[in-house]
């Protein structure tokens with residue numbers, strides 16, 4: 077029935093101010109208002125419809141994305157939207173497109189690695205989209221190992237140019253988004269060669285296609301790499317391959333903030349550390365952490381609303397069956413994901429602050445916090461995307477059979493999201509970077525340089541190695557200090573244990589390789605500690621609104637205690653807690669689930685997602701799931717006719733043949 081809210085009874089149970097929670101989720105009233113306005117603008121514009129997307133073949137899918145992306149750009153200009161509004165609008169269009177890489181990597185690469193003059197030349201063109209750019213780093217043979225890239229940029233002093241070349245098949249650029257069919261330019265990463273000497277990997281702005289007729293420029297071979305995981309999904313994006321045959325570019329198209337090449341072919345290193353060539357990746361990893369909370373909250377919103385609508389078993393005297401959300405098993409799978417979405421939102425907010433802070437310091441030539449920023453962005457990108465990808469799949473299972481329907485929105489969300497575990501750094505490779513940072517920190521303890529920031533707990537290493545958990549009853553696990561000490565002791569002890577094992581190897585690199593699985597576990601423990609501690613820090617802030625802070629405390633408890641329960645092997649093995657204390661943590665966790673239950677629908681309403689953005693019948697705001705599923709089935713092209721295409725050709729002859737067999 078039109079206009080009836082089937083979740084109204086659920087919403088009546090709410091114990092907190094949802095409108096205020098929306099502000100907390102958005103980050104500020106201003107961000108909430110911008111988001112809300114942009115989401116509605118997209119939802120109310122028929123050009124941005126997306127319910128037909130899963131039916132489209134690749135070429136139509138791609139053209140459809142071009143249409144939407146260019147229409148979005150037209151609206152951005154017509155409405156004179158700010159950068160913040162434009163970026164929100166693009167995200168609510170909710171379709172991976174070349175514009176993600178243009179705005180998300182090409183522009184930041186020029187901003188971060190270009191000199192002032194280079195920025196002055198290229199950014200205005202990019203801002204007006206008079207050129208469209210991509211980020212061309214990965215090659216067919218090398219992705220994770222950036223130092224192993226094979227594309228060369230050889231300086232020719234005769235002509236004052238670089239010659240960009242792909243010497244082997246494996247040096248072909250492979251994967252860059254937007255490259256396949258759209259980009260006119262790319263920031264291309266290549267080995268710098270000066271007078272026969274190699275000088276590491278650097279970024280170069282290379283024009284790829286003509287601005288007149290879009291044909292590849294001489295010496296350039298470029299194409300799409302082909303279909304990817306899932307139908308629809310990420311196939312809206314033209315990930316590309318690219319080969320260079322001695323392509324010449326002017327010397328001033330090498331991005332020269334980190335190192336400069338002079339007219340006579342000499343390299344001059346600025347004070348800036350060489351790792352800044354990787355700066356765009358640090359920036360993007362930070363944005364990916366923010367995206368993780370969005371993707372996870374979408375899945376959780378769908379699974380929570382549907383779990384309140386769906387009923388199975390437990391009917392007595394002909395009354396309604398039990399809502400599946402009331403099953404403790406459903407709660408123990410769903411509520412930790414709900415809590416994780418909030419936890420990732422807050423750690424993402426903090427990481428954005430950390431990134432802004434490190435950027436300002438870099439501008440003032442203070443490079444001291446760069447290693448921590450690298451470790452935090454790498455580790456949190458890895459942790460949050462892994463949990464989110466698994467969480468989307470778990471949400472699909474939480475919706476039973478209907479979760480497998482495309483109209484649930486979950487299969488497409490999963491297919492679009494899951495490469496986040498790989499792009500911008502494979503998650504294991506990134507955790508190993510965190511492990512290196514941890515081992516370096518442990519090795520420097522006692523050197524007089526106290527660890528700071530997220531690693532400062534290591535400064536209390538002696539206390540953390542010896543302390544024992546003081547919890548005596550379940551309620552003691554609600555004490556933030558008890559929880560924090562548990563996570564700190566676990567992380568510190570796992571790192572120290574790895575460091576001790578490493579010290580037994582005469583070759584540290586061999587030791588690192590041999591112990592890498594343990595090192596990844598220590599890095600995960602460290603990253604989980606960061607998320608838990610940033611959640612607690614959020615709770616220290618002034619949070620207005622009836623019951624809002626209380627709900628967040630409950631979610632923080634769920635987040636930390638479900639981790640403690642899941643990883644109790646770590647906590648027990650490092651002897652910080654006893655089996656009894658582990659069991660008390662689980663008792664407290666169950667109690668917290670009961671506190672989440674009446675607020676579950678309101679907690680996902682606080683994400684403020686429009687039905688358009690969610691793109692899910694199971695997650696629709698009014699909970700009127702069954703009629704919508706029934707109607708959607710009839711819209712499938714297969715139901716255009718009662719007798720399917722192919723009946724005469726295949727089904728009828730088959731049935732006849734079976735008759736003949738039966739007669740024999």
Ligand SMILES: CCCCCCCCCCCCCCCCCCCC(=O)SCCNC(=O)CCNC(=O)[C@H](O)C(C)(C)COP(=O)(O)OP(=O)(O)OC[C@H]1O[C@@H](n2cnc3c(N)ncnc32)[C@H](O)[C@@H]1OP(=O)(O)O
Nearest residue numbers: 176219220221222351354367371450488489492499500501
């Ligand atoms: C329903 C439908 C819609 C649903 C929508 C849902 C929403 C989803 C959002 C969708 C968004 C879509 C957007 C998609 C965008 C995709 C973009 C993807 C782009 C890419 O993938 S670009 C390519 C990225 N490539 C990588 O990340 C490569 C990974 N490898 C590396 O980073 C390095 O090579 C590695 C692993 C760090 C090793 O480098 P190496 O030089 O060998 O380094 P060492 O280990 O020797 O370390 C040397 C030294 O440097 C320090 N270091 C390393 N990296 C950095 C850094 N980045 N910053 C600072 N310092 C760094 C390292 O710690 C070492 O320091 P020491 O002090 O120990 O010497």
Ligand SMILES: Cc1cc2nc3c(=O)[nH]c(=O)nc-3n(C[C@H](O)[C@H](O)[C@H](O)COP(=O)(O)OP(=O)(O)OC[C@H]3O[C@@H](n4cnc5c(N)ncnc54)[C@H](O)[C@@H]3O)c2cc1C
Nearest residue numbers: 211212213214218219220251252253495498499500501504
């Ligand atoms: C959808 C998508 C979009 C992308 N967009 C872009 C783009 O716009 N621009 C761009 O330049 N690139 C892009 N990429 C490429 C992406 O950045 C790389 O695929 C990614 O960095 C992983 O590198 P790889 O493919 O070489 O993986 P590999 O390194 O080959 O990984 C394979 C396996 O080896 C393991 N492994 C590798 N090294 C180690 C190690 N040292 N120790 C232990 N295990 C290891 C990994 O954990 C993994 O299990 C994109 C990729 C995808 C999937």
